[in-house]
Amino acid sequence: MRVNNFFSKPIIFAMLISSALFITPPAFSAQEDIDLLNSYIGNWKGSGKLLRDGNSETIRCKLSVTDSQGSKIGYKGRCAVAGANISIAGTMAFIEEKKRFEAVMSSSTSFSGVAIGNRAKSGINFYLKDRNAETGDKYEIKSSIDLNGDIIGIDFSVTNTTTNRVIKANIPFGR
Amino acid sequence: MSIGFGFERLGLLTLKYPIAMAIAVLAFTALCLSLLPKVSMDGDVLRIYKDSGAMYDRYDELTKSFGTFENDAYILVTSNNIDDPEVIAKLRDLSFDLELSNFASGTLSPFSLRKPGPNQTSLPAVPEDMTSRQEVRQTLLDLRKDDPIMHNLIMDDLKGIVMIMFPNKEMTKGAGEAEMLKELGEIAKEYSNGNIEVKITGPPVWKSEILAASVNDQLKFSIIGFLIGALVSLFCLRSFWGAVLATLTPFISVIWVIGGVMMMFGSFTFLTNVVITLVLVIAFAESMYFCFTWLRLWRDGMEPNKAIVETIIRVTPAAALTSITTMVAFFSLTLTNGQGIQEFAYSGIAAVAIAFITLVTFLPLALKLAIKIGFKPPKKMNVTVEAPIPIAKFLTKKYAKPLSILSIALAIGLLFPHFALQPKFDFKDYMPTKSKAMDTAKGIDDGVGGVAPIYIKIPLKDGVENVTDGDYLTIQNVHKILEENIGQGKVISAASFSHYSELGFSRERIFSAVGPFMKRRFLTDDGTQALITGFLPTMLPSDELREIVKKTDIALSEAGIEGAKVSGFNVLMAFASTDIISSLRNGLMIAVFVNILIIGVAFKSWKIALLSIIPNFLPILGTEFYLYASGAGLQLTTVIALTIAFGIAVDDTIHFLAAYDRAKKSGVTHAKAVELALDRVGPALIATTLILCAGTFVIIFSALPQIALFGTLMVLTFILALLGDLLILPALLIAGGRLLNLSGAKKNESK
Numbered sequence: 069m070r071v072n073n074f075f076s077k078p079i080i081f082a083m084l085i086s087s088a089l090f091i092t093p094p095a096f097s098a099q100e101d102i103d104l105l106n107s108y109i110g111n112w113k114g115s116g117k118l119l120r121d122g123n124s125e126t127i128r129c130k131l132s133v134t135d136s137q138g139s140k141i142g143y144k145g146r147c148a149v150a151g152a153n154i155s156i157a158g159t160m161a162f163i164e165e166k167k168r169f170e171a172v173m174s175s176s177t178s179f180s181g182v183a184i185g186n187r188a189k190s191g192i193n194f195y196l197k198d199r200n201a202e203t204g205d206k207y208e209i210k211s212s213i214d215l216n217g218d219i220i221g222i223d224f225s226v227t228n229t230t231t232n233r234v235i236k237a238n239i240p241f242g243r
Numbered sequence: 244m245s246i247g248f249g250f251e252r253l254g255l256l257t258l259k260y261p262i263a264m265a266i267a268v269l270a271f272t273a274l275c276l277s278l279l280p281k282v283s284m285d286g287d288v289l290r291i292y293k294d295s296g297a298m299y300d301r302y303d304e305l306t307k308s309f310g311t312f313e314n315d316a317y318i319l320v321t322s323n324n325i326d327d328p329e330v331i332a333k334l335r336d337l338s339f340d341l342e343l344s345n346f347a348s349g350t351l352s353p354f355s356l357r358k359p360g361p362n363q364t365s366l367p368a369v370p371e372d373m374t375s376r377q378e379v380r381q382t383l384l385d386l387r388k389d390d391p392i393m394h395n396l397i398m399d400d401l402k403g404i405v406m407i408m409f410p411n412k413e414m415t416k417g418a419g420e421a422e423m424l425k426e427l428g429e430i431a432k433e434y435s436n437g438n439i440e441v442k443i444t445g446p447p448v449w450k451s452e453i454l455a456a457s458v459n460d461q462l463k464f465s466i467i468g469f470l471i472g473a474l475v476s477l478f479c480l481r482s483f484w485g486a487v488l489a490t491l492t493p494f495i496s497v498i499w500v501i502g503g504v505m506m507m508f509g510s511f512t513f514l515t516n517v518v519i520t521l522v523l524v525i526a527f528a529e530s531m532y533f534c535f536t537w538l539r540l541w542r543d544g545m546e547p548n549k550a551i552v553e554t555i556i557r558v559t560p561a562a563a564l565t566s567i568t569t570m571v572a573f574f575s576l577t578l579t580n581g582q583g584i585q586e587f588a589y590s591g592i593a594a595v596a597i598a599f600i601t602l603v604t605f606l607p608l609a610l611k612l613a614i615k616i617g618f619k620p621p622k623k624m625n626v627t628v629e630a631p632i633p634i635a636k637f638l639t640k641k642y643a644k645p646l647s648i649l650s651i652a653l654a655i656g657l658l659f660p661h662f663a664l665q666p667k668f669d670f671k672d673y674m675p676t677k678s679k680a681m682d683t684a685k686g687i688d689d690g691v692g693g694v695a696p697i698y699i700k701i702p703l704k705d706g707v708e709n710v711t712d713g714d715y716l717t718i719q720n721v722h723k724i725l726e727e728n729i730g731q732g733k734v735i736s737a738a739s740f741s742h743y744s745e746l747g748f749s750r751e752r753i754f755s756a757v758g759p760f761m762k763r764r765f766l767t768d769d770g771t772q773a774l775i776t777g778f779l780p781t782m783l784p785s786d787e788l789r790e791i792v793k794k795t796d797i798a799l800s801e802a803g804i805e806g807a808k809v810s811g812f813n814v815l816m817a818f819a820s821t822d823i824i825s826s827l828r829n830g831l832m833i834a835v836f837v838n839i840l841i842i843g844v845a846f847k848s849w850k851i852a853l854l855s856i857i858p859n860f861l862p863i864l865g866t867e868f869y870l871y872a873s874g875a876g877l878q879l880t881t882v883i884a885l886t887i888a889f890g891i892a893v894d895d896t897i898h899f900l901a902a903y904d905r906a907k908k909s910g911v912t913h914a915k916a917v918e919l920a921l922d923r924v925g926p927a928l929i930a931t932t933l934i935l936c937a938g939t940f941v942i943i944f945s946a947l948p949q950i951a952l953f954g955t956l957m958v959l960t961f962i963l964a965l966l967g968d969l970l971i972l973p974a975l976l977i978a979g980g981r982l983l984n985l986s987g988a989k990k991n992e993s994k
Binding site: 120129144146148152 | 340360368
């Protein structure tokens with residue numbers, strides 16, 4: 069029997085994608101990309117609203133970005149809603165050969181995967197490369213990021229294409 | 244064979260091979276000094292109780308099924324405006340920040356709870372986006388009324404909320420706990436303002452306060468106590484270098500013992516920490532005897548180097564016997580289960596041995612060096628240490644019988660408080676005075692009746708994920724039994740959500756809504772075990788807690804609930820501590836009798852052994868009387884103080900008896916032998932008592948009530964031991980000697 073807790077698979081996907089988006093700036097060249105990645109090193113905190121089934125509730129996250137080896141940075145984060153929390157961790161890098169950002173992620177749940185990011189006009193669009201095939205559910209995930217000085221806004225929506233249930237969240241982060 | 248069973252030969256060996264021994268002494272000192280920077284105090288209280296008996300086994304089983312509980316942090320949030328929607332939103336953020344801590348494995352607060360909603364959804368138990376004070380107020384009051392968990396987290400006057408953080412065991416290992424407290428402190432500071440006050444308490448905070456106060460005390464009192472001891476040595480010996488020589492041995496002993504304990508166990512615990520004080524006391528006493536005898540022999544005309552040899556022959560057999568008797572006292576503790584007490588026992592044995600080795604190796608070498616660099620003995624001891632001797636001689640000679648009868652009557656009379664004293668353990672007794680964390684805990688007790696948990700773990704027969712009706716009924720029964728024993732609304736379990744059941748939600752929906760973390764606080768994932776949690780005041784006295792456990796155990800047994808086990812960290816401390824106290828006391832009593840036997844064997848006289856009973860027992864009985872009269876009771880610290888009391892009493896008695904025996908063997912009369920023993924040992928006894936009293940007196944000012952009490956007891960003990968050996972032992976030897984016909988007493992008396 070499936071437990072209907074708040075951090076069900078779509079939310080996990082969305083958070084992982086968002087965490088990747090959050091620390092992935094537009095790419096110009098390898099060095100500039102690395103410098104930009106490094107500029108996000110530090111501790112970030114965000115609080116926003118999560119909408120599901122017409123109900124809205126608080127979601128609060130924190131993320132610690134650390135210097136990793138060479139062109140990579142590492143991140144560790146945690147998000148909480150009433151009654152549940154999730155931990156995520158991974159590394160981010162700009163892959164010169166593929167001209168794109170890639171984020172390797174793992175979480176305190178069974179999910180792990182790779183998110184791919186490409187430059188877009190107002191930020192980065194990320195696409196989930198590997199879906200978690202465990203449940204057989206299919207999710208359509210849309211995410212966007214706004215970099216505005218020291219404030220970062222993350223929006224995501226997750227649609228279960230089977231049930232058409234939608235979960236949306238908006239989390240502004242600050243240092 | 245001498246009374247020291249030949250161990251004094253080590254001292255003679257030191258003088259035979261001074262260079263080799265000096266190298267060994269320096270090498271071991273260097274090794275121990277190198278370990279000093281690594282000295283640490285292991286604040287893991289569980290280490291003390293490990294393998295201590297049934298209650299530890301219960302707790303161990305509980306933690307294996309449901310995680311650890313001894314490090315839960317309690318956060319008390321107070322505000323006069325909790326019904327302000329903005330304040331509630333702020334508190335929700337605080338709750339989430341606690342949940343987001345790297346050190347948290349989960350939290351329990353009104354904001355971490357969920358409830359079933361319409362259309363298979365779940366909602367935060369405290370609704371969001373409330374707009375008016377009236378709405379917030381009504382919602383919180385309803386939650387408090389309907390939900391037993393909320394009842395224990397929200398104060399009835401709505402002036403405060405309690406949040407509990409369950410730490411991640413891996414993250415809080417070692418230095419992690421201090422880091423967790425630092426982070427919690429930062430969070431509390433961030434959210435505290437004129438409108439909201441956030442305070443942290445709970446076992447990790449208490450432990451940290453005790454540790455900080457202990458380390459601070461040890462550092463402060465060791466230094467001050469040592470300096471005062473040195474000053475009194477200077478006063479008694481009237482020689483700066485004489486005082487330095489007398490105080491150097493305890494100093495080196497302490498370094499060796501610290502090194503030895505670190506080598507044996509890697510760190511100190513609350514108990515092994517006491518061994519340092521014990522060694523300081525014993526080493527000080529032995530060193531004083533040694534130096535007094537050496538200086539007296541030198542002043543009497545003996546060549547100083549020869550006087551060292553003679554001192555070794557005269558003093559160290561008694562020191563060896565004293566060490567053996569004290570080691571026996573410690574060895575008796577190994578009969579008690581529990582890692583903490585075992586470590587204490589073996590540390591004590593090693594420490595006493597080390598103190599003796601220091602005395603017979605380091606001190607003779609130091610004295611030889613002092614002679615070489617031109618040390619001159621003081622002409623005469625301070626008159627203060629010799630002044631009471633004539634009075635003691637007069638009293639013991641003139642009133643030997645009345646003094647003896649009085650001491651025996653006193654000892655018999657003091658047996659009443661001895662047997663009336665019961666082991667007592669109250670956690671708050673161990674907290675520093677003016678502890679802010681304790682004030683906060685009291686605030687929680689007053690506000691919601693306390694959140695110190697007591698648990699009942701029960702096996703479930705059917706073992707399915709959302710519990711069968713039969714198993715649910717069992718949980719309900721146990722929930723009810725605990726509630727009957729600790730109060731309505733003070734229990735939470737899988738059967739807590741009757742309000743939602745009554746609204747038509749299924750068990751599956753309810754468990755699903757509360758979330759996996761909360762569910763795991765009630766049921767194991769495989770559904771084979773359930774946990775029923777009761778909340779009690781932190782300040783609940785341990786005898787009341789033990790009574791609750793006993794009554795609950797009986798009620799569970801009568802209800803036919805098999806395999807149910809009441810446990811919890813508080814329960815473990817309440818039971819295991821009193822068990823340890825009882826064991827320590829029993830061990831001490833066994834040790835007293837074994838040691839009296841050893842004295843008999845060493846002096847080859849059962850009569851001497853018989854006479855030494857009263858002066859050995861009186862300091863213990865006198866101290867117990869104080870504990871009884873003051874209401875302090877038999878606590879962990881007090882029973883340790885009694886052990887030290889016994890060590891000192893035996894030490895004094897053996898030195899006195901050794902001097903008496905030596906005098907007797909020189910052919911003087913029985914009464915003269917007692918007089919000579921008083922002359923030779925009396926001043927050293929007085930000086931040692933003065934030094935030890937002065938050194939330990941400062942402990943009375945400790946911020947930790949237990950340590951302050953320890954200081955009081957030590958001073959009392961030293962004085963009683965001195966009175967016992969200056970008045971009672973000589974009186975008993977004179978009066979009892981005649982009665983028992985101590986080797987030629989009558990015959991010599993007539994000379």
